[in-house]
Amino acid sequence: MALQDIVAQTVTGLGYDLVEIERSAGGLLRVTIDLPWHPGAGQFVTVEDCEKVTRQLQFALEVDGVDYKRLEVSSPGIDRPLRHEQDFERFAGEMVDITLKAPMGAAAGGQVAANRKKFRGRLERAEGGGWQIVWSDEPAAKPGQRVSRKKAPAPLQALGFSLDELKEARLAPIVDFKGRKTGGAAPSQAGAPSNDQVGEP
Structure with a gap:
């Protein structure tokens, strides 16, 4: 065996x-x-x-x-790997890192560099089924940095994908010492x- x-x-x-x-x-x-x-x-x-x-x-x-x-x-x-449909259902709403088998920049309507394969964003169910990650390219504020309320936030971007298009998917190893925010996903x-x-x- x-x-x-x-x-x-x-x-x-x-x-x-x-x-x-x-x-x-x-x-x-x-x-x-x-x-x-x-x-x-x-x-x-x-x-x-x-x-x-x-x-x-x-x-x-x-x-x-x-x-x-x-x-x-x-x-x-x-940084748990996500491999099966049930893994994606379990961690919907969490931040994930995905690596695609082939670049999808052109397929994403020119939102991202055409040769980009790696993305970090919030895992969500896409309209009509399937999965997507949603992210903003706005850099995170540094500790103690004042953020102007008048400044318009960077637009959110979304990329849909199927599990067959993934080379690898993992939970993003983000540690918040005040307690990890699960974004509505089940404790894990x-x-x-x-x-x-x-x-x-």
């Missing part, structure tokens, strides 16, 4: 979502898990969750003879500044 299948079967069998699998140099196998999303539920992956998955994965990987030196199971953290790992992590010594 392939590594992806072994890990996915084990993680989902224990009632968790598999977010990411990474193989790193030195034989490190890193597995990122999350709790299934239920609107309005503010649950977080705990160290105990990571320990439970680690124990079960160690057994499953040994049975299938998977070669690795060290296993690390963790929660997603503040987005608020946790660091990963819960359990590794095999």
Whole structure:
């Protein structure tokens, strides 16, 4: 059985979502898990969750003879990847970073540089379905800087995209020490500044 299948079967069998699998140099196998999303539920992956998955994965990987030196199971953290439609529904209203497979500047009506592939903005459902990110190119005010109320704000720009057009999408790692503003999205790992992590010594 392939590594992806072994890990996915084990993680989902224990009632968790598999977010990411990474193989790193030195034989490190890193597995990122999350709790299934239920609107309005503010649950977080705990160290105990990571320990439970680690124990079960160690057994499953040994049975299938998977070669690795060290296993690390963790929660997603503040730059959680978004891969599935459900991830986008879960984090609608949040700030995200997206990288497109191909530039879409020309398709965006000339609003952006024709060769631009990377965008940061608020994730929203687009009219007629699909997704879009909305942003302003106005630079953020520096701490203590006075902002004139008479100055007109820079216009908002929007770029629609399909999941097939994405190379990568992640929550933007924005830390507000007064508390992360979730913009109406359900509470999530987005608020946790660091990963819960359990590794095999």
